[in-house]
Amino acid sequence: MSDRPLLNRRLEGHGSTIFAEMSALAVRTGAINLGQGFPDTDGPESVREAAVRALRDGRGNQYPPGPGIPELRTAVTEHQQRFYGLNFDPDTEVLVTAGATEAIAASMLALLEPGDEVIAFEPFYDSYAASIAMAGATRVPLTLRAPGFRPDLEALRDAITPRTRLLLLNSPHNPTGMVLTQEEATAIAALAVERDLLVVTDEVYEHLVFDGEHTPLISLPGMRDRTVSISSSGKTFSFTGWKVGWVTASAALVAAVRTAKQYLTYVSAGPFQYAVAEALRLPDGYFTEFREDLRAKRAILGDGLAEAGFQVFRPQGTYFITTDITALGEKDGIPFCLGLPERCGVVAVPTAVFYDDPDAGRSHVRFAFCKQPNVLAEAVTRLKGATLRA
Template sequence: MSTRPLLNRRLDGLGTTIFAEMSALATVTGAINLGQGFPDTDGPEEIREAAVRALRQGKGNQYPPGPGVPELRTAISEHQLRFYGLSVDPDTEVLVTAGATEAIAAAMLALLEPGDEVIAFEPFYDSYAACIAMAGAQRVPLTLRAPTFRPDLDELRAKITPRTRLLLLNTPHNPTGMVLTADEQNAIAALAVEHDLLVVTDEVYEHLVFEGTHRPIASLPGMRERTVTISSAGKTFSFTGWKVGWVTASAPLVSAVRTAKQYLTYVSAGPFQYAIAEALRLPDSYFEGFRDDLRRKRDLLADGLRAAGFEVYLPQGTYFITTDIRPLGESDGFAFCRALPERASVVAIPNAVFYDHREAGAPFVRFAFCKRTQVLEEAVKRLKTLAG
């Protein structure tokens, strides 16, 4: 057998391994799993029934169209206009994907060449590193630092080189919950235009902003033709297993991303696409109620974490809270999270898995609050034992 390494070091898989390890610990110990970001309840009943109806009517049971079913592409186009005033052509400027993760992978494979540089916020969703590496490009982290986790725009400018091809943005940001301000977006857009950079922006938590306002950077002057906007249904409608995501961009960019996407999954989630088309047309009261419910859950868990002795960095968006374990006399997030199920019967994730340089994220730990209120209340009760 070849002695060549079976795993490219750029694809170390540490994030996936830790998620699996923490979930296994939750199962073995009976701990409450606040590690991975998935809800413990389904989304709206009428949307689930819409999927059942599509299955029974034979909609999407065979291969759907490559770009996505027309009903969903039209609903995505209407969504962008309804919430952001962005006009996109459902036939040429929308692409349906197998979740946002596939959209990110296809965008990186389509838009990058070996040796290109990609600037991305660190800590970053773990698929970013893998997708950039698979494209043969080099990731350049722009580290978001506690306590505010705001991007240093001077540092961003300094990191742009002749090899920089693309900015990979994430707002609201996982795992820190940071939401870019209008001034920050304007400055980033100006740099993209000045240096003729492409921008790929991951906006899967667009409807989970508790403080501030979400605004797609594609809406800014000079950005429409250079931006690939990515979102998905999983976080907004609590059907993460359906894996329905999408890309909106100019026709040439969508065409490029689709060219790569067709060799990944080809197509996916046929019946679910029809259901998500209906979900995107839910009234404003759904989106507002969902956000308000998650805000209450954020505050409940944040208060409990503070009472347990953590330093809490209150997120502006997403459904994750980043904490600092040093007030508890701890400094190693991996060791802390591995011991937490036995100590307090709760599972969390060490933020270091989201950093290139693990030591930068060593004292930070992430908790998910997208759970039922009674589950969060019980988790808070258990975590209080850490305070002694």
């Protein structure tokens, strides 16, 4: 066998995800896993039963249509109209994907050429870096800095070059919990129009905004034909294992993304698509109650982390809290998180792994609060009772 590395050089440095590593550590040590962002309870029983009905009725057990079942595509358009006043054609402007992660990957593969530049908020969800790399493009970070993690719009303007093709934006933002203001979203949209850029928006936490309001960039002037809007059911309905996501965009952009997507999974989650179609039509009370439940959990964990000595940056959205461990006498989140399960039986994620420049987030650690209140309370008790100071 030749000495050539087996792994494509574009994927160097993209081995096991931090989520897989930390979740394995939680299993091995029996620690409470506040690292990976998945709930520890299922979503609405009516939605789960809808999936069971679909299975029993033989709906979706064979290949569903490539773009997604008509019922779900229609439900997605109804959702966009109901919450944002946006109108989409379910036949040409919606694409169902295997979660938002596939939607992001398909968008990068479809819309980028080797040598293109992509500006993304840093820290970023790790699949962004891998998807951009697989497309042969170059990642250009726009660093969000504590305590507010606001985007520097002048730095964004300065980062745009003749090679910039696309902005990959995430709001509500994982892992910092930042939510773009109306003014920031409007300014970014105006810049995209001015510089003729495409925009891909990851909006999976759209229904988890505690402070402020979610503004889809696709709703702003000049953005309808240049924005790929991505969301999914996993975070909103607490069925992350179903992996049902979607793209809404102009017919031309959806056609481009669909071309790449059809050679990834082709189709997925047939019976679950029927269930998610019903979930998207749940009454407003569900979405309100869901948000308020997570708001209460944010308080439990946020207050507890502060009492344990962490500097807490309270998120405006998502279900993650970013903290700084400097006050604990620690400087590096990676060894801190690797040792935390043994020290107190809790798993967290070092956010340095979400940066191109790890030093920008070296002392930051992310905790997930999408867990049952008693689990969060126990985690807080363990953190407060442990010797965390270096």
